Amino acid sequence: MKLANIILAVAIGLGVTFLSGLGFWQMKRLAWKEALITRVETNLSAVPLTLDKVEAMRQNGDDIEYRPVRLAGIFDHSREQHFFATHKGNPGYFVYTPFHIDSNNVIFVNRGYVPLNRKSSTRRVEGQVNGRIGIEGLARSAPQQKPNSFVPDNDLKKNVYHWKSLKQMTSRAYGDASPTVMEFFVDAGEATNPGGLPKGGVTLIQFPNSHLQYALTWFGLAGALLAVGGYFLFGRIRGNSSL
16 A cells, blocks of 8 residues: 555544544533533422531532522621623623621622623612521532633732632631631522612523534544545555556
8 A cells, every 4th residue: 555545544544533532522521411400400409408408518528509598697788799790691790798697607699690880889779688688599619719721810909700719709808807608609599689780590500412413513524534535545545556
């Protein structure tokens, strides 16, 4: 076999291997996504728990993500933190506000979305509920580090967060005189603030799942390359052998 044909055969083999690898990777992603969806649906259907029970689960290493929770306390609007986010295609902020369960225990609650021009609490006074209230929401784990290097650092001077650092939120809100802050968040439901902004119920609980289609596409391309490349290579070999 001529060197050119050998090179072509190797190139076809590498291409088929690469495309098939992408297909198998998408199949692994499919299994992961289906497990995630099942996990979320199971947790969402559970009976709402108290904060103490969720905290006990967290300390025990159990899954607390998306577990419904009921809690009562007082918002400290003067210490709210702002997480840059896009909601329904619109840029803005999710407002994380300390929620005092009692004099010593606090949890940061994601009260929901506000548009870019309503970041300042002075522009949404009607939504700054006062006094002790009861709310329902979903427990969310607090990440220990940035998801990846592409996520910008949090801008603490401007009170703009790009990843949800509970440690930085606590430090910025309270300094050295911090109360006991529970080591997870609560995403408030829609009914938490019916009188104005922030708009609750922003938790993403529907996940796109197109991995099977992607896998079939990569496998199809691998098959097409094998068929077309093999046919072309076979033709070259036959043509050379007839000379």
